[in-house]
Amino acid sequence: MIPSKKSAVLVDGVVLNGPTTDAKAGEKFVEEACRLIMEEVVLKATDVNEKVCEWRPPEQLKQLLDLEMRDSGEPPHRLLELCRDVIRYSVKTNHPRFFNQLYAGLDYYSLVARFMTEALNPSVYTYEVSPVFLLVEEAVLKKMIEFIGWKEGDGIFNPGGSVSNMYAINLARYKYHPDIKEKGLFGLPRLILFTSAECHYSMKKAASFLGIGTENVCFVETDGRGKMIPEELEKKVCQARKEGAAPFLVCATSGTTVLGAFDPLDEIADICERHSLWLHVDASWGGSALMSRKHRKLLHGIHRADSVAWNPHKMLMAGIQCCALLVKDNSDLLKECYSAKASYLFQQDKFYDVSYDTGDKSIQCSRRPDAFKFWMTWKALGTLGLEERVNRALALSRYLVDEIKKREGFKLLMEPEYANICFWYIPPSLREMEEGPEYWAKLNLVAPAIKERMMKKGSLMLGYQPHRGKVNFFRQVVISPQVSREDMDFLLDEIDLLGRDM
Secondary structure (H helix, E strand, O other): OOOOOOOOOEEOOEEOOOOOOOHHHHHHHHHHHHHHHHHHHHOOOOOOOOOOOOOOOHHHHHHHHOOOOOOOOOOHHHHHHHHHHHHHHOOOOOOOOEEOOOOOOOOHHHHHHHHHHHHHOOOOOOOOOOHHHHHHHHHHHHHHHHHHOOOOOEEEEEOOHHHHHHHHHHHHHHHHOOOHHHHOOOOOOOEEEEEEOOOOOHHHHHHHHOOOOHHHEEEEOEOOOOOEOHHHHHHHHHHHHHOOOEEEEEEEEEOOOOOOOEOOHHHHHHHHHHOOOEEEEEEOOHHHHHHOOOOHHHHOOHHHOOEEEEOOOOOOOOOOOOEEEEEOOOOOHHHHHHOOOOOOOOOOOOOOOHHHOHHHHOOOOOOOOOHHHHHHHHHHHHHHHHHHHHHHHHHHHHHHHHHHHHOOOEEEOOOOOOOEEEEEEOOHHHOOOOOOHHHHHHHOOHHHHHHHHHHHHOOOEEEEEEEOOEEEEEEEEOOOOOOOHHHHHHHHHHHHHHHOOO
């Protein structure tokens, strides 16, 4: 039957009859844009002949991109041109020679999951609006909890490991001082938390954001490999108590950002038990070693933690962002700490089991279904496939270390414990120079200069930094299964090619 045509309804000068969106044009644009993504991103993801980046300085890039937003919309062909420009001038983090960060590569299954969630546009707070993704998150959290070694627990996916660390600090504070939720900071003792001198900078940010204060973050000295020294931790805890402060949390790190160090969790857990302190483990980077029977020993003792931050978007390539906070407590502490009982979302008289309305455990309202990306990858590869991903990355790291030792002009800072390979490139002009202030001053300039050259050439991307008295050095991280032994060889060859005239 042909629907009868109705008279136009006009409200405030707006015609309300029928949709105003041109669905056919929109569908065609989506189809063409997906084809462009497939051709320019996915199909070129493993092509080493493509550039990692097409470097342009900011002011030039502003002109190339046509960033101005105008009163009238632009036609689909122009939008596709803009899409092509965005892809061209963006860094190809899925390129086999992108080693710049603690994430890299392209996981095809996670990518499909992201396409699906972007199209469905869900928000994970109640079962009624996000039934599938809430069940997926529950299943993934349960499995991650098993790998930590807990018999039970709780958790939530968050927008970043920094947020997971903040959650843990606030949760520990609430555990020891539950009145803070309603009465605030007034009347609390001087709270102090302890963490490694090599910890992630999010610990200071969390202390500032939560009103604890950065001066009340006590940084514990590390050994030569970047691991927290347990004896120093206990000294600082005892000293804080003598000064009238109230220690409440220790954050150990499993996989530090620069050196890839793993703190001795068992010894730290002993101290936390003796002093009744919450033990949080920031395993955002190193947590994925738990998937490997060969390498999980790096996190020996993690089952004794009260909470763990773990980012599957790093070593396991679940796609940014995919970050979980896992909590040993299963008494609804997370919900008690964060719930606001919004009556328009979390009604208790719904027609289904409202225990699945987990959104009140989060500080967010709208929340992305990040667990789905990891779930899809896990379903595709299985636990054994994820284990192989970790084992291969660490085997490639070992290969690179052996090659660095063989080559003139390359020098390791230390034997790596994980996938962080830290080394200097020493150009020929410095190889006969005695190591003194002038030598180190000159070597400090080498890594930044090589980084500039490699980015302008587009051949690879590799991070560098100074660190705790050491002048600028390269930090190479292996993650992606698309990376080959040949890419490791190319890395060293290219650094030598770019820096030999310095």
